[in-house]
Amino acid sequence: MTPTVPRTRRRAAHLALLLAALFLVVSGLAPAAPAFAEPNEGSSKTLAQLRENLEVAAKGYLEAEAALETAKASQKALAAELITAESELERLRVFVGQYAAEAYKTGKLGVVSLMISGSQPGSLLSKASAMDRMTQRDEARMADFRTRKQEVTAKKAAIDIQLKLQQDALKEIEKRKKAADQALRAVDGRSSSGYINPNSPLAKPAPRNANGSWPSEGCSIKDPTTSGCITPRTLWAMNQAKANGFGRYVSCHRSGGGGEHPKGRACDFASATGGFTNSSASGGDRTYGNNLASFFIKNASRLGVMYVIWFCKIWINGGWKNYSSAGSNCGDNPAGDHTNHVHVSIL
DSSP: OOOOOOHHHHHHHHHHHHHHHHHHHHTTOSOOOOBOSOOOOOOOHHHHHHHHHHHHHHHHHHHHHHHHHHHHHHHHHHHHHHHHHHHHHHHHHHHHHHHHHHHHHHHHHHHHHHHHOOOSTTHHHHHHHHHHHHHHHHHHHHHHHHHHHHHHHHHHHHHHHHHHHHHHHHHHHHHHHHHHHHHHGGGTOOEEOOOOOTTOOOOOOOOOOTTSOOOOOOSOEEOTTSSSEEOHHHHHHHHHHHHTTOOSOEEOOOSSSSSSGGGTOEEEEESBTTBSOSSOOOHHHHHHHHHHHHHHHHTHHHHTEEEEEETTEEEETTEEEEOOTTSSSTTSSTTTTTSSEEEEEEO
16 A cells, blocks of 8 residues: 655645745755856957958868869869870870871872782772771771870860969968968967867768859858858758767857858857856866867868867967957956857858
């Protein structure tokens, strides 16, 4: 038989629980709710100009990088085709040499003599027919030789064009690097070392145009983290992070302020399980942020990552720089210094 608790005792127990909860609230000991509010990274004319300059520099860098990758791939394909064409051309060149030697030795009279030297009736007609077939064959081979020769010349010229495109892309990449360096000088953006995990997982590449360039995208998709919108590529990058084990709180679109948030091309990834806490990450939270930043850096060319900001440093155009936009010692302003969240901007 199941024992029963008198009604008066049950009421007393409930009242005790209510009083205990009230005491926790009044005394400030109540469990803190997750801090999911957007991080206030600060705003100023200097910061707004910095964000604009970084966007231009990083965007140009990624576009030049894509052009370089495309040119290298085209050059490689053309080089393989050139090897095949030159091999076929060499085979035909042997035939042309033999043909030229025979024509020089026999001449037209030699061919006619060969045709009329038969003793059997009808041999003249059969030999004339045979010579006609041989002539057609030889003419076809000569035409093929000329076509292959033109093809080899065209492929060599195409390879030269791809090499020129690569040189132009490399110059543009260097130009964008210098532009980013100049922009970061306003916030003491000296070169720095930063944590990168070489064992970070590979993301599935975001869709590109047929020629390898990045498609232009607008803020056209409902942001699953806010009531705003994001671009398809930003959603792809966020989902790739989640698919690879980075499932803590994320906030992307932001209606106010500068940078890429209002454009739906940036996300803030909280390092703490409780969201954007007003304290710098440490221990496992710091490791989580390190690994998340490494993931986006390793997959920058796959996901179209313009730059990553984490723990008073910014990774842009292939290298780490100091980043202290809050104008304080690192960690004094966890949101502005990005010591409580990883910021990722997407092309």
